[in-house]
Amino acid sequence: MNTAIHAEAMGYLTQALGEGAAGITVAAIDTTGAGPRVRWDIPRLSRPRTGHAGAPDRAHVAELVSRMMALRWQGSQQPREVPAESYLQLHADYPAVFTETLETGSGWHWLLAAAAESILEGGVPEGHRTCQVKEKFGTLRWYVRGSTPQSMLETIATAEWVSGAVCEVCGAPGSIRTGGWIRTLCDAHADRKRR
Ligand SMILES: [Zn+2]
Numbered sequence: 001m002n003t004a005i006h007a008e009a010m011g012y013l014t015q016a017l018g019e020g021a022a023g024i025t026v027a028a029i030d031t032t033g034a035g036p037r038v039r040w041d042i043p044r045l046s047r048p049r050t051g052h053a054g055a056p057d058r059a060h061v062a063e064l065v066s067r068m069m070a071l072r073w074q075g076s077q078q079p080r081e082v083p084a085e086s087y088l089q090l091h092a093d094y095p096a097v098f099t100e101t102l103e104t105g106s107g108w109h110w111l112l113a114a115a116a117e118s119i120l121e122g123g124v125p126e127g128h129r130t131c132q133v134k135e136k137f138g139t140l141r142w143y144v145r146g147s148t149p150q151s152m153l154e155t156i157a158t159a160e161w162v163s164g165a166v167c168e169v170c171g172a173p174g175s176i177r178t179g180g181w182i183r184t185l186c187d188a189h190a191d192r193k194r195r
Contacts, residue, residue: 001026001028001029002029002036004078005029005036005038005069005073006026006029006038008069008079008172008173009026009029009038009065009066009069010026011165011173012065012068012069012162012165012166012173013061013062013065013165015164015165015173015174015175016061016065016161016162016164016165017055017058017061020055020058021058023042023043023045024040024041024042024043024058024062025040025041026038026039026040026041027039027040027041032070034070034071034074035069035070035071035072035073035074035075036069036070036073036074037066037067037069037070038065038066038069038070039066040059040062040063040066042058042059042062055161056154056157056158056161057154057158060154060155060158061158061161061162063118064111064114064115064118064155064158064159064162065162067114067115067117067118068110068111068113068114068162068166069110070114071110071113071114072110072171079171079172080110081170082106082107082109082110082170082171083106083109084106085106086102086104086105086106086108086109086112087101087102087103087104087106088101089109090102090109090112090113090116093113093116094113094116094117094120096120096124096128097115097116097119097120097124097128097130098112098116098130098133099128099129099130100129100130100131100132100133102130102133102134103132103133103134103135104133104134104135104140104168105135105168105169106169106170106171107166107167107168107169107170107171107174107184108140108163108166108168108171109171110171111140111159111162111163111166111171112133112140112159114159115155115156115158115159118155119152119155119156122149122151122152122155123149124152125146125147125148125149125152126147127146127147128144128146128147128148128152129144129145129146130142130143130144131143131144131145135163135168135183137182138164138168138176138177138182138183138184139160139161139163139164139176139184140159140160140163141160142156142159142160144156163184164176164184165184166184167184167185167186167189168183168184168185169185169186169189170186170188170189172186172188173186174186174187174189174190177190
């Protein structure tokens with residue numbers, strides 16, 4: 001098993017879920033045409049978990065992290081860099097999902113691309129529009145209008161939640177940092193911010 005991918009997967013997951021990640025392990029990392037795909041072992045809970053309030057379903061979080069990492073590591077021995085103009089790139093690559101250009105920085109590029117691919121698999125309804133996709137208080141806000149199926153709303157809510165575990169500058173595992181502007185940053189970018 002690729003130890004760097006394994007460590008990164010657990011980093012995103014535990015940051016996103018806190019205690020809700022308890023018991024979840026990486027069962028395998030499958031090589032696919034879409035990139036290395038983390039396969040999780042998610043034990044069934046015997047009683048409702050007491051993790052973060054309002055957290056989305058943990059299996060959905062784990063699945064989105066796996067999709068995001070496949071894109072981040074696709075065809076590469078190390079994480080791919082995020083495109084400098086992610087806000088334009090996402091609109092160009094997924095025009096049915098992101099009907100407008102975005103207002104996000106580049107760090108959430110693979111997260112947003114993974115969510116878009118998940119949404120496309122479920123089918124985008126006629127008349128779907130994005131109002132706004134932006135950062136607020138360190139995490140993603142993704143507003144849509146038109147008839148929005150439950151599965152799409154779930155994917156959007158999950159992406160918003162996972163953004164709090166992804167550096168908004170570079171896409172590495174990160175956490176929400178307070179003090180001045182509230183931002184989600186990896187250790188390296190948090191250090192740079194302090195200096
Ligand atoms: Zn970073």
